[in-house]
Amino acid sequence: MLFGVGVLATILIFARNMRLLFCMAMPFGRGCENVFDMSLNIIVLAKQVPDTRNVGAQAMNADGTINRAALPAIFNPDDLGALEQALQLKDKNPGSRVTVLTMGPKRATELLREALYRGADEAVLLSDSAFAGADTLATSYALTTAIRKIGDFDIILCGRQAIDGDTAQVGPQVAQQLAIPQVTYVRKVQAVENGTAVVERAIENGVELLKAPLPLLLTVDGTASPCRPCNAYRMLRFHRAATAQEQAADDYKYSAQAQADEALTIKEWALADVNGDAARCGLSGSPTKVKAVTNIVFKVKESKRYTADGEQIKSLVAELLANHTIG
Amino acid sequence: MNNILVYCEVRDAHVAEVSLELLSEGRRLADKLGVQLEAVALGCGLQGVPAEVFPYGVDTLHLFDDARLSPYTTLPYAEALSKLVRENDYQIFLLGATIEGRDLAPRLTAELHCGLTADCTSLEIGDYEDRKSGTTIKNLLYQIRPAFGGNIVATIVNPHHRPQMATVREGVMPLSVVRGSDYASTVVQHAVADYISDAAFVVSVMERHVQPPQNNLKSAPIVVAGGYGVGSKENFEQLFALAHLLHGEVGATRAAVDAGYTTRDRQIGQTGLTVRPKVYFACGISGQVQHIAGMQESGVIISINSDPDAPINAIADYVITGRVEEVVPQIITYYQQKQ
Structure with missing residues (x-):
């Protein structure tokens, strides 16, 4: 009794x-x-990126530079794969909690809301002008301070790389700074049991099955399962999710709901909130510097023109054979 | 002297081709700077490595030979390399932009607190004017890479941190043998226990399956490549027929691979292979910069496209304006007739 x-x-x-x-x-x-x-604390690192895969003429400035504003800002594709692996782990391990962390400008709350629609439990925005202009090392430093503030974690998942930089560096750099093992190019987290993860990853011309102890950082590559779609019920609830600053704005209509539902508050942390060292952040904390950015120029050739007409192709094949291009 | 270090990736006890390309480039840079070229290899059964790397002009080769170092896992390799770099204070450290190199290099930069440029396509030595301090830093490594999805090219420098680290894509640096294999260089066999703690071996490989490449695209003299404009998987079969006839290989753009017309191992371009065949057939390829980056050094470029103004036509030697499924079978027919 x-x-x-x-x-x-x-x-x-x-x-x-x-x-x-x-x-x-x-x-x-x-x-x-x-x-x-079996519950796990999972942190997903995500980035809002310009959609560099479809840079049309309207996104190029006359001087050859790119007009970022003309490109849609999207959830980095590999990071969506990381979120899906996190949500699958949560499905298999009841009681698990998925926290999505992003570093970026205020508008990156769009990405955090999308993560909530898809199934994340909590969202954190790391935002401060001190972080601007960061290279990968300064970015990974800032993210590491925020992860330490989140505290307890078993697994950190992030995309292999972001489509605006394609560097694939931030994941391993975070793992090193947290002094935890990493597995990159992960295709699937097969199981997490008794403090150990079994993961499948890509290697050159093959695959590998690895066993690694928790806590652990995984970077997920593009061959992993695509992310589940936004859930309509979660959209109804979380479209009201906002940072405290956004909630204080005059046009925020959901103050009552946000007070009743703590999950509608997106945490927003600045440099001081994560006890970061300004000297290691942003442009000044970045070892790499951009010396020059140039437009791509290709050598233009004088080309011979033909049509699909039979006689023309016949003469072309004859020429290619005669000058030993083919044959 | 602050030398240059190149990481040699070992696959089945042989040095990967990308590492030999890097040694060739490393030798060129070392000569320019008047320093020595050093190389490092980790693994098990590395007896053959010296003879493989010395022709490329390596002055000192560091070996870490231990059964536990094969297959590769991140932490032991990172421990050994960070200690080696700290001991020797290299000014430049190059790795291949392979899965292994891209796993290892960023971990090392966080450990060594230095800058890293990923996926470089070109390296040069030059000066850098530091506007903040008003000083000019001489003989820096210019790390040149495509940026922003391949739409622009950026030159990156690491003015104040050493080593200057870069990963370099496979196939972009030409191989260059500078010495006979009997050239006497120094081999340093390191005691693994002095460099790597037992605690580093926490991640274990349970299974490993490697499938040799299914095609010979990288070294094929003739490449018949198809883009989204080919239209279907069935039409792609015609490209295979032409490639077979010409003893070439079939390549593809990312759009064609994404559309499921062929397999990803045939992708040419910035996120795929870099090829420089004698002849390149560009079938239904519009010519996005990301694709052109992987084939622009081809000898003769033949573009087949229904759009007479396709951007790729600007760099083509021959342009056939027409539908791929009409033109390719005709080329096959006339070729067979002429032979």
Whole structure:
């Protein structure tokens, strides 16, 4: 009887902590955590990027530079794959929590809302003018400080690379700064059990199955499963999600709902909130500098022109044979 | 002297071709700077490595030979390399932009706190004017790479941090043998236990499956490449027929691969292979910069496109304006007749 009351009280006190609830709800709960508690704290690193895959003429300035404003800002494709792996882990491990972290300007809340629509539990925006102009090392430093503030994590998932830089550097750099192992080019997280993950990754001309201990950072490549779509019910709820600053704006209509539903608040952290060292952030904290950016110029050739007419192609083939281009 | 270090990727006890390309480039840069070229290889059973790398002008080769270093895992390699770099204070450190190089290099830069440029297509030595301090830094490594999805080219420098690290794409640097294989260079066999802690071996490879490349696209003298304009997987069969007839290989653009017309291992361009065949047939390829980046050094370029103003026509030697499915079968027919 005494035991029962204790359990009930514990459930009430820690009702918001699923990890403890799972453990304590079992009779003689001591030591059961390893067996029954499969919940994971997962952090997904995501980036809002200009859609560089379809740079049309309207996105090019007359001087050959790119007009970023003319390109749509999208959820980086590989990061969506990382989010899907996180959500699959959550499906398999009840009680897991998926937190999406992005660094970017204020408008990156669009990406965070999209992550919430697709199934993420929590969203964090890391935003400060001190982060502007960061190369990969300065970016990874800033993200690492934010991850430390989030605190408890088992797995960090991120995309292999972002389509605006294609560097594939931030994931491994974060892993090093957190002093945890990394596995890159992951196609699928096969299982997470007893503090160990089994993952499938691409290697040159092949695949590999790796076993790695938690905590662990994984970068997910484009061959992983595509992300599940936005869920309509979640859209109804989370289109109201906003940072405290956005909620304070005059045109924010959902103050009552946001007060009743804590999940509608997107956390926003600046440099001071994550105890970051300004000297390691942004342009000044970046070892690499851009010396020059040039437009791509190809050598234009004088070409011989033909039509699809039979006689013309016949003469072309004869010429190619005669000058030993083919044959 | 602050030398140049090149990481040699070892596959099945042989040095990967991209690493030999990097050694060739490293030798050129070392001569320009008046320094030595050093190389490092990790793995198991590396007896054959010296003879493979010395012809490319390596002055000192560092070897870490241990059963636990094959197959590759990140942490032990990162520990050994960061210690080696700290001991020798290299000014430049180059790795291949392969899966292995792109896994290892960023981890090292975070450890060594230095800058890294990914996927370079060209390297040069030059000066840099630091506007902030008003000084000019001499003999920096210019790391040149496509940026912003390949729509522009950026030149990156690391003015104040060493080593200057870069990964370089496979196939963009020409191989250049500068010495006979009997050239006496120094081999340093390192004691692995001095460089790598046991704790670094926490990630284990359970299974590994490698399939040799299914095509010979990279070294084919004739490439018949198709783009989205080919229209279907069935039409792509005609490209295979032409390639077979000419003893060539079939390549594709990313759009054609994404459309499912052929497999990803045939993709040519910035995110695929770089090829420089004697003859390049561009069938139904409009000519996005990302594709042209992977084939512009082809000898003779023949464009087959229904759009007479397709951008690729500007760099083509021969332009046939017509539909791929009409033109390619005719080329096959007339070729067979003439032979």
